Each structure stands twice: as structure tokens, then as C-alpha cells.
Amino acid sequence: MPRFSYISHLQCPKCKKIYAHTEKQHLCSCGAPLLVDYDIDSLRAQWHPEDLQIRGTSLWRYHELLPVQSAHHVVSLSEGMTPLNSMPKMAESMGIKHLLMKDEGSIPTGTFKARGAAVGISKALELGVKSIIMPTNGNAGAAWSLYASRAGIQATIVMPVEAPEITRKECTIAGANLYLVDGLISDAGKMVAAELKEAPDLYDASTLKEPYRIEGKKTMGLEILEQLDWQVPDVILYPCGGGVGLIGIYKALRELQRLGWIGDRLPRLVAVQAEGCAPIVKAWEEGRAESEFWPHSKTVAFGINVPKALGDFLILEALKATEGYAIAIDDETVLQEQQRVARLEGAFICPEGAATFAAARQLRDKGWIKAEETVVTLNTGNGLKYPNTVQSDAPLLKPGTKLNDNRHKTK
Structure with a gap:
């Protein structure tokens, strides 16, 4: 008989120890993050691509491959199935025949973080969690706060004072306990760890310290393949900051292979970082399996300002397995590409998304991306959440004044 979820167990990707998904779990005893596994053999016989045709457009259309066992526990704001837009003018400027953008700016809370929050909070509700705590660079904290309020769960959020101001307001209006840190997300993480020692009943929702955020993020990969008719x-x-989305997309691809929905060929995955914070790029260039802490990190693409990712070994494994690449982009180039996307394609994307376009351009120039290839960039959020990335210099006119040659200028 079909089940709502075919979740089987949790497993450590390092030591392979197995954990029950029916209890609250965090890291493996060896210190690695846990990943969700599914009964793919049973699911393969029960679930087929055509089954999706009559379903709604939220990410819960893939509920068999998500960890929540009962629809009763689903907490949703209709997140998912964001556009996969053709970018013909950008493609022409780069010399790429097929350039597409997965645009997460239209999702609830304005960033892809809603995906991880939807699934993470839903599973927390199913496990009986009453309160969560997490460090954040801003957008994840905002999303988890809003979804937690919808679920009746109390959220405590700790974020760097330099995080986008709008994310503070989202946390506050959702009723979260918000704390600002004069430091980086790594400093916020240390404060959360200290609080958990004092209040062990809090549920640690830090990146990859609970197993379910990644399951929400992997739906980006499922959607991309469905939108491309499984091609x-x-x-x-x-x-790539914490890299959960990249890990999730790779996980989705592997699960689709096991289901038989796609063949053996996988897309080459590219981790895009900022020059001011590029631990994954450094580790990849040096051929190492894990990264080192990046000191004094700073970038205009604040969402990827993560000096040390807990899942770094999983990111690097995905790059290696798909014959991918890791590349760092400087802030000036990021801002230039953000402006170019808006002026050529009419999309106000976030700086992190702009970094992926800059990376595609540079990799095309290197010849690593070929002209005839189909390339997908991830825009992870709405540019309106980063108003300080654009400076507007408009003349102030008295009523009745002729416009003449005064024109709106964007720096």
C-alpha cells in the first residue's frame, strides 16, 4: 500500500552508523552530519513521473521522497516549483546556447531557505519539538522563524549584526527571540552551542546539525529535472556557503538515478564562492577532502560568507563525483553581473545568484563550459532583500520642471 513517505532511516556518510528517524537526531557520534535514506526499492514500484502530473506545485508534490511521515504534520506556505527561466540575452553575452536560471526569488520569504525551513520545521513538529535555536547569516533564520510561527514552535535566532536588515525584521515580526552578534556566523554558532549546553531541551536547527533541512533543499534538484522533462x-x-543546496541537489540526482527516472549521466556541479571567503575553492584546488577555516572572511554576497562548512567533505565529494568545479568571484564582478542580469533580463537577483552568472561567464571563457551545453544557474533569492547592493542617484525636481536629459542613474 502506498505510503506518504518512504523514509527508512538516517545514516552517517562517514562511518555508516544507522539512526532511527522517529527520534530527535543531530550529528553522528563521530561528529558527521546525518543523511536521510529512503526505501527506494519499494518506492520504485509505487511511484512514477506521470504521478506528478495531477499534483499541486508545492515541493510536497515529492512527499514520497521527503522525511515527513504524515500529511497532518506538513507545514507549508505553498513553497516550491519556482521558475526555470531562459536567459537568452545573458546566454548571448556569454556565448552559451542554452542558459537557464532557477529563480528562488519568488518563493515564500524571498529565498531558497524556505525549502529547508518547510521540511525541517515539518519534521520537527512531527518529532514533538517545541522550540528551536540556530545561527544564521540572515535568510535561513528569517525563513525558519516564519515557518516555526506557523507550526506553533518557538524560534531563537542568532545572526551577525551585518546580516541584511530585512531578515532581522522577518524574525522579529514572526515572534522569534533574536540576538545579534558582532562577528561572523561561526561566532553565532559558538554562542548557540553554549546555549544548548545550558538548555538541552532546545532543538538545534543549525545547518546540517539536524538531518532534514537538506531534504527541503534537494527539491530544487527534483524540480530542475522535472522542468527539463527528466533530461x-x-x-x-x-x-556555496554552507553548501546544503549543492549537497541536496546531488542527493536528489542520486535518488532519481536509483528510481530509474534519469540515466547514468549527471550534470557537472559547480560550487561558486566569493574571493573573500573561498574555503571550498581552496580545498578543491589543493585536492583535499575537507576545507580549512577561512580567516577574516568578508563579501558583499553575505549568504555565502561561511568560513567553514560542516558538510564541506560532502560538497567536495559531489564536485569530484560529477567532474565539477569550484570557483571564486570577486565582489566587484558580482555587483557588475547583478546589474547586467537586471538590465538584460529584467531580473533583480541576489548577489549570491549573480556570482553564479559571473562563474558561468568565466568558465565559458576558460572553455570548461562549451557553447552548445545546457547550463543552469541558481539564483537563491530576491534582490530586494539586499537593497544595499544598489545605489540609486536620482535628481530631485520641483513640480513642473522639465526632465530635459536628467535620467535615473544606477551605480
């Missing part, structure tokens, strides 16, 4: 693109570029 695998050649390249997917992802702005």
Missing part, C-alpha cells in the same frame, strides 16, 4: 542539464552552478 539532465550539462552544468548546474550553485552559490
